[in-house]
Amino acid sequence: MAMITPERLLAAGTMTDPTPPKLLVDGLAVRYESAAPGQYACQGIEFRLEPGDRLTVLGPTGCGKSTMLKAIAGYLPIAAGRVEVSGRAVSAPGQDRFVMFQEFDQLFPWQTIRSNIVYALKARTKRRSEKMRASEMSTRADELLSMVGLAGRGDLYPGECSGGMKQRVALARALAISPEVLLLDEPFGALDAQTRRRLQEQLLGLCERLDTTILFVTHDIPEAVMIGNRIMMMSAAGRVTNIYEAENHDQVALEEHLRDELRSNQTRGPGAQNPTDASAPPKRAGLLGWAKGWR
Numbered sequence: 001m002a003m004i005t006p007e008r009l010l011a012a013g014t015m016t017d018p019t020p021p022k023l024l025v026d027g028l029a030v031r032y033e034s035a036a037p038g039q040y041a042c043q044g045i046e047f048r049l050e051p052g053d054r055l056t057v058l059g060p061t062g063c064g065k066s067t068m069l070k071a072i073a074g075y076l077p078i079a080a081g082r083v084e085v086s087g088r089a090v091s092a093p094g095q096d097r098f099v100m101f102q103e104f105d106q107l108f109p110w111q112t113i114r115s116n117i118v119y120a121l122k123a124r125t126k127r128r129s130e131k132m133r134a135s136e137m138s139t140r141a142d143e144l145l146s147m148v149g150l151a152g153r154g155d156l157y158p159g160e161c162s163g164g165m166k167q168r169v170a171l172a173r174a175l176a177i178s179p180e181v182l183l184l185d186e187p188f189g190a191l192d193a194q195t196r197r198r199l200q201e202q203l204l205g206l207c208e209r210l211d212t213t214i215l216f217v218t219h220d221i222p223e224a225v226m227i228g229n230r231i232m233m234m235s236a237a238g239r240v241t242n243i244y245e246a247e248n249h250d251q252v253a254l255e256e257h258l259r260d261e262l263r264s265n266q267t268r269g270p271g272a273q274n275p276t277d278a279s280a281p282p283k284r285a286g287l288l289g290w291a292k293g294w295r
């Protein structure tokens with residue numbers, strides 16, 4: 001059974017923590033307009049991430065992982081609960097969050113990959129009212145390209161890049177924006193196994209180096225365990241069933257356990273996406289900020 005530590009008491013809001021978490025998701029529920037009354041794509045989602053946390057999200061297909069991510073990004077309205085970044089409520093997209101999707105076409109095709117990154121640097125300096133000369137931006141863009149294994153390739157256009165290269169550029173661009181929270185929705189899903197592995201390693205290295213907070217949706221259990229310091233499992237009903245602290249578990253045993261849990265979560269359990277009373281807010285998961293043990 002999981003111990004109640006001071007950290008968990010803090011997380012549960014029973015003590016006062018002066019520093020707001022990097023990302024707070026508290027009782028989040030999202031409903032599409034076309035859905036039946038009272039039917040939520042995800043509901044009762046609760047977690048909090050501190051700087052440098054990497055939460056990976058697993059769950060059966062259609063359980064609401066992308067929906068949750070889009071709501072956190074501010075692209076979808078919140079039906080219940082709240083989302084905060086560093087204590088600021090999220091109600092629309094903002095530069096404090098950056099989303100990276102699986103599609104390779106997030107770059108401006110008419111600009112070189114270096115210019116794509118310079119564009120992001122301009123956005124960041126404007127947001128922070130910083131000053132950076134054009135030559136500095138160009139140098140910084142080349143540094144970022146080197147960090148993702150694309151040294152000396154800055155003059156290429158997106159149309160001249162492979163899928164894996166474009167995802168590297170997208171990653172470099174995300175890092176150039178330097179968001180408070182990086183949201184990734186199966187970013188490497190369409191890549192071959194070798195490229196995927198290399199990008200996973202690069203992402204992990206960069207996140208550790210830059211202390212980036214990430215929320216990473218994936219279907220791939222080894223990827224979830226490799227990237228995440230926390231792994232969140234969702235049920236077909238769009239609810240959180242468990243959050244694991246990766247470091248507390250043997251990697252192989254955890255992967256096996258997650259495989260079993262994912263299999264049993266395929267079936268829609270009690271409290272599925274259809275609370276009977278449409279006006280009532282969906283029930284909370286009761287997992288805010290702490291990881292349920294499974295041993």
Ligand SMILES: Nc1ncnc2c1ncn2[C@@H]1O[C@H](COP(=O)(O)OP(=O)(O)OP(=O)(O)O)[C@@H](O)[C@H]1O
Pocket residue numbers: 032033034035041059060061062063064065066067068219
């Ligand atoms: N634009 C939309 N309009 C209406 N319903 C939607 C829309 N997008 C998704 N849904 C529904 O919301 C639910 C959750 O979908 P979502 O894409 O978030 O799941 P997911 O867990 O990310 O799926 P997958 O693992 O297959 O990518 C599904 O029942 C889906 O049909």
